[in-house]
Every structure is written in C-alpha cells, then in structure tokens.
Amino acid sequence: QVQLVESGGGSAQAGGSLRLSCAASGRHFSSYVMGWFRQAPGKEREFVAARSWSGTTTSYADFVKGRFTISFDNAKNTVYLQMNSLKPEDTAVYYCAAGGRHWLARLENAYDYWGQGTQVTVSS
16 A cells, blocks of 8 residues: 655745655655645645656756755655745645656646645745
C-alpha cells in the first residue's frame, strides 16, 4: 500500500523559511515523478514543483522560482520542499504526490498517489 506522509508545515513570518518533507513508502519510486501542489482557501489546487527520482525532470511554477527547491533523500525515500523568502500568498495546504507520467509533471493527471496535505501559514 502506497503512502505519502507530509510533515514540516506550520507558521512563518514573511521572508522566513520552512521545509516540507514527504516520506514515501509502499513501492519502488525510482521511475516516478514526485510533485508538490498547494491549495489556498477558495482556490483550486495548483502546481508548485516536481522532480523525477532519476533527476531528468525538474519543474517549478513561475511564482516559486528562485525561492523554493525540491530535493530528494534517496536513502530515506523522502522528498523535500525547501521554501525560502515566504510570502503571505504562499499560505495554503501543501500536498505531495507521486506518479508515473513524467511528461505531465505540472498537471494533477500525472499523479496516482497523494498525501493528506500539510498547512503552511505565512503572516505579514
């Protein structure tokens, strides 16, 4: 049974940093792409960042380029989202996802498995 468990959410001041973690278990993910999405209150879920375990695919939403970094710890089967220079508009529930359709990495259709989400709140 595949499980994606996010952690590391919380509160931060504008300009601060948080690191989200997503521990993946239940299958081999070496051929998969891992993505981070977010959903703010009253808005649709949107793409944030994605990377394949192989490293051949890396993609970021324009609004996080230069501020957020997606990375892996292969030994721990864990994917991270380092978030720097946080803004109040980054406030959302952040979701980790895993899927096999690398060519759709920026779209929800690429992903078969989703975590439960972790809340990030940024105050001004």
